[in-house]
Each structure stands twice: as C-alpha cells, then as structure tokens.
Amino acid sequence: MSQFDLVILGGGSGGYAAALRGAQLGLKVALIESDKVGGTCLHRGCIPTKALLHSAEIADGAREGAKFGVKSTLNGMDMDGVNAYKDGVINKLYKGLSGLVKSRGIVFVEGHGKLVSKDTVEVAGVKYSGKNIVLATGSYAKTLPGLEIDGERIITSDHGTKLNYVPKSVIVLGGGVIGSEFASVWKSFGSEVTIVEGLPRLIALEDESSSKQLERAFRKRGINLELGVKFASAVKNKKDVTVTLEDGKSLTAELLMVAVGRGPVSDNIGYQEQGITMDRGYVLVDDKCRTNIPGIWAVGDLIPTLQLAHVGFAEGILVAEEIAGLNPHPINYDGIPRVTYSDPEVASVGLTTAEAKKRGHDVVELTYDLAGNGKAQILNTSGSIKLVSQKNGPLLGVHMVGARVGELLAEAELIYNWEARAEDVAPLIHAHPTLSEAMGEAHMALAGKPLHAHG
Numbered sequence: 421m422s423q424f425d426l427v428i429l430g431g432g433s434g435g436y437a438a439a440l441r442g443a444q445l446g447l448k449v450a451l452i453e454s455d456k457v458g459g460t461c462l463h464r465g466c467i468p469t470k471a472l473l474h475s476a477e478i479a480d481g482a483r484e485g486a487k488f489g490v491k492s493t494l495n496g497m498d499m500d501g502v503n504a505y506k507d508g509v510i511n512k513l514y515k516g517l518s519g520l521v522k523s524r525g526i527v528f529v530e531g532h533g534k535l536v537s538k539d540t541v542e543v544a545g546v547k548y549s550g551k552n553i554v555l556a557t558g559s560y561a562k563t564l565p566g567l568e569i570d571g572e573r574i575i576t577s578d579h580g581t582k583l584n585y586v587p588k589s590v591i592v593l594g595g596g597v598i599g600s601e602f603a604s605v606w607k608s609f610g611s612e613v614t615i616v617e618g619l620p621r622l623i624a625l626e627d628e629s630s631s632k633q634l635e636r637a638f639r640k641r642g643i644n645l646e647l648g649v650k651f652a653s654a655v656k657n658k659k660d661v662t663v664t665l666e667d668g669k670s671l672t673a674e675l676l677m678v679a680v681g682r683g684p685v686s687d688n689i690g691y692q693e694q695g696i697t698m699d700r701g702y703v704l705v706d707d708k709c710r711t712n713i714p715g716i717w718a719v720g721d722l723i724p725t726l727q728l729a730h731v732g733f734a735e736g737i738l739v740a741e742e743i744a745g746l747n748p749h750p751i752n753y754d755g756i757p758r759v760t761y762s763d764p765e766v767a768s769v770g771l772t773t774a775e776a777k778k779r780g781h782d783v784v785e786l787t788y789d790l791a792g793n794g795k796a797q798i799l800n801t802s803g804s805i806k807l808v809s810q811k812n813g814p815l816l817g818v819h820m821v822g823a824r825v826g827e828l829l830a831e832a833e834l835i836y837n838w839e840a841r842a843e844d845v846a847p848l849i850h851a852h853p854t855l856s857e858a859m860g861e862a863h864m865a866l867a868g869k870p871l872h873a874h875g
C-alpha cells in the first residue's frame with residue numbers, strides 16, 4: 421500500500437489544480453484518473469467548445485466579408501478540418517498538462533478509483549492511502565426522464581463536441597450556457613437551430629437584461645426560440661427526431677441536443693458507504709471545501725457551487741493550501757467571473773439587479789450602450805455594459821453583452837472584488853479605440869460625468 425499526504429480522485433480542473441498546488445507546497449500527491457488528465461473542461465467542455473466557437477466566428481467573417489469590403493463567401497464547413505484544428509489545440513494542452521503533472525513529481529494513477537475507507541482509494545486492487553483525500557469526480561450531462569441519449573439522433577454536449585458533420589437542423593433542449601453556445605456554433609455553421617427552454621428566458625442565472633439582449637441577438641441571427649415551454653416527448657426516426665412540447669407544438673430536426681444541466685458523479689464510488697453527507701448526489705462541504713468526514717475534501721462540479729473550470733481550479737488550490745497550513749481565505753463565489761461565449765458574448769461578475777435588491781441593497785443602475793463605443797462600431801457589434809451599484813457605495817455587479825466582452829471581465833472582476841466605487845474607476849484612462857473604453861465610460865456616467873453618453 422502506498423502512503424501519501426494527498427490522494428486525489430479525479431484529474432479534471434478541480435483535481436489536477438489540487439495536485440499541482442499540493443506538490444508545489446511539498447506534499448506527496450497521488451492523482452487518480454480513469455480517463456485523461458484535464459477532465460471535462462479540456463477534453464469535452466471549455467476548450468473544444470471555444471475552438472468550435474472560433475471556427476464559427478471565422479465562418480461568419482467569411483459570410484459577412486462584404487460588410488467590411490472584403491470579397492469573400494462561405495463555401496461551406498469542412499468538419500474534418502474543424503475537428504483537426506480543435507483536436508490540435510486539445511492535444512497540445514493535454515501534452516503540456518501531462519508534462520506538468522510529471523514534472524511536479526505527482527504519482528499519476530490511471531484507472532477507476534473507489535473510496536474504500538476514510539483514508540484510502542482503491543484502483544484495480546491497489547490501495548492508495550492519504551492523510552487527506554480530495555474527491556474531484558466532476559459531473560456528467562443529464563437528460564430528462566424517458567429521453568434516452570443514443571449518441572446519434574439524440575445527443576449531449578459530449579457528442580456535440582465531436583460531431584463530424586453539420587446537421588441540417590438541430591433542436592437544442594435547454595437554453596443555459598452550454599445550450600446557447602452550441603446553438604450559436606451551429607447557426608454559424610449553417611444549421612437551422614431552435615432552442616427549447618422551459619424557463620421564460622435564456623441563461624436564466626444572468627441578469628434579466630443580459631438574457632433579453634441575447635434573445636434579441638439570437639432572433640436577429642435567425643435562431644428560433646421556444647421559451648417558457650416544457651419538453652413533453654421525443655420520437656426518433658432514422659433521419660430525424662420529432663419533439664413535442666407541453667403546449668402541443670411539435671418540432672422536427674435532424675438532431676436533438678439535450679443540454680438540461682449536469683449532475684455530480686458520485687454513485688457507486690464509496691461516498692455513501694463512508695458516510696459522506698450529500699444532497700441530490702452533490703457532496704456537501706464547508707467554506708474550506710471540507711466534507712463532514714475529517715481528512716476528506718471535495719471540489720469542482722461534484723459540490724454545489726458554480727460549475728466552472730476556474731471555480732474548480734480555485735477550490736483545488738484552496739484545499740491544497742489549507743492542507744499545507746497556509747490558512748487561505750474562503751472563496752467569495754459572488755466575485756467569480758462568468759462568460760457565455762456565444763455570438764454575442766455575455767459576461768458578468770457580482771450580483772444581478774434582482775439579487776442585489778433581494779439582499780436589501782439600495783441599488784442604482786447604469787447601462788452604457790455599446791453604440792457609443794468606437795471599437796464596437798468597427799466590429800459591427802451591439803450590446804451594453806450594465807453597472808449595478810450600491811447607492812453611494814461600491815459596485816455590486818457588472819453585466820455585459822457584445823462581441824468579445826468576455827475579455828473585459830478582467831477589469832470588471834478587479835472593480836468588483838476590490839470593492840471599487842464608480843468615482844474610483846472614472847478617472848482611469850482607457851486606450852482609444854478599445855472596447856474597454858466602454859467600461860471607463862460606464863463608470864464615468866455613473867459617477868455623474870458622462871463623456872460619450874447622454875445624461
């Protein structure tokens with residue numbers, strides 16, 4: 421039996437971050453992974469979808485060249501080429517990450533692990549014991565009762581990132597971040613796309629104003645939206661699938677992608693048997709990611725925090741530092757940046773207006789329209805930056821819609837997390853012409869001295 425300071429079950433964003441930071445801090449670390457280090461994010465999540473979105477952007481550029489005086493036409497998509505580009509990016513990152521794990525002296529164990537006691541994980545009959553165990557088994561794509569995923573007509577994002585053809589038509593079931601990103605990709609690739617969402621709006625965790633702008637932009641792009649109506653049933657044939665909605669409407673498409681959320685991977689791997697407290701499969705933890713069992717920690721999509729790679733990284737680092745005795749600050753989950761990388765992008769940090777009011781803040785808001793921003797005009801994008809602030813106090817939230825606004829989040833995140841006020845940000849000079857100027861202009865306007873804005 422091998423003895424470690426830290427045994428980590430699952431080598432995705434959360435698990436490998438704990439491993440890398442733990443090793444850096446001098447801990448003896450074992451990282452157990454049944455598939456490939458990098459997990460969902462690298463192999464079937466963040467990276468492949470963002471590569472597909474980049475191909476989509478280039479397809480739109482070719483299609484719309486004439487708008488910018490460029491003679492170009494889109495002659496079609498070469499999905500082998502798209503996949504080769506995407507897989508090239510993944511492979512490069514995978515190689516780099518594997519090398520990093522090796523170079524830090526982490527013992528990488530390939531195989532399916534099971535928690536067999538409070539300090540031991542077993543893989544293929546071999547036991548790995550640790551003073552500390554980190555559970556980081558991540559999540560899987562859920563479906564609805566009676567809706568069977570066959571991987572051909574009815575797929576999840578796992579299959580969507582590997583598709584080797586452009587479907588003529590797609591129904592995307594679920595208008596959250598993943599559903600909206602795939603809808604955006606397929607529309608750019610030339611598919612007829614319909615999103616079905618049971619809630620009244622797309623990306624319902626975002627500020628309502630962002631959802632409305634995304635819906636408007638999607639409709640303008642010709643993406644069909646069925647909002648506020650629930651899925652009733654699906655019948656598939658050889659060539660297509662017909663979806664019936666609870667309002668009686670039926671839709672037929674070549675492909676149905678189910679994007680109704682992700683559930684924790686926590687069954688049959690010993691968590692229940694060891695008495696770990698869970699809720700609907702999620703492992704419950706305190707603000708330092710400690711489970712109820714001393715010495716067992718949990719991070720990433722397995723715990724009920726935001727399902728984002730950078731949240732997994734932060735939680736993995738937190739755990740490693742806590743174990744090493746650095747006593748790190750708990751994570752402020754409100755201060756985590758969030759992006760939907762569709763066209764247009766939606767990006768935010770901090771509280772929505774509704775949440776700020778619910779928490780009793782005296783709220784003031786300001787929306788700066790990107791129509792007043794030179795670079796936005798050059799890029800031919802529309803959208804806005806909305807600031808939610810405490811009256812005579814710090815910023816509470818920043819909500820953005822438009823091309824490339826995800827890149828503006830770095831500044832928004834500093835503003836929010838450093839509890840800046842509009843009058844602190846207003847004097848900062850932003851380069852002209854950049855989209856970031858809109859961030860400056862929004863704060864100038866909120867501080868009562870608008871430049872390129874009315875008011």
Ligand SMILES: Cc1cc2nc3c(=O)[nH]c(=O)nc-3n(C[C@H](O)[C@H](O)[C@H](O)COP(=O)(O)OP(=O)(O)OC[C@H]3O[C@@H](n4cnc5c(N)ncnc54)[C@H](O)[C@@H]3O)c2cc1C
Pocket residue numbers: 429430431432433434435436452453454455456457458459460461462464465466467469470531532533534556557558559577598685689719720721722727728729730731732761
């Ligand atoms: C389509 C899609 C797009 C996304 N885009 C983004 C994005 O743009 N930005 C972002 O921040 N997040 C994005 N995410 C979310 C992000 O991928 C996850 O939040 C992140 O991967 C969670 O990391 P994790 O370590 O908790 O779990 P995972 O990455 O799921 O890793 C868990 C690992 O544990 C392994 N494992 C499970 N059980 C066992 C076992 N018993 N034994 C051994 N190994 C096991 C699995 O093989 C897996 O590799 C996206 C997700 C999807 C699906």
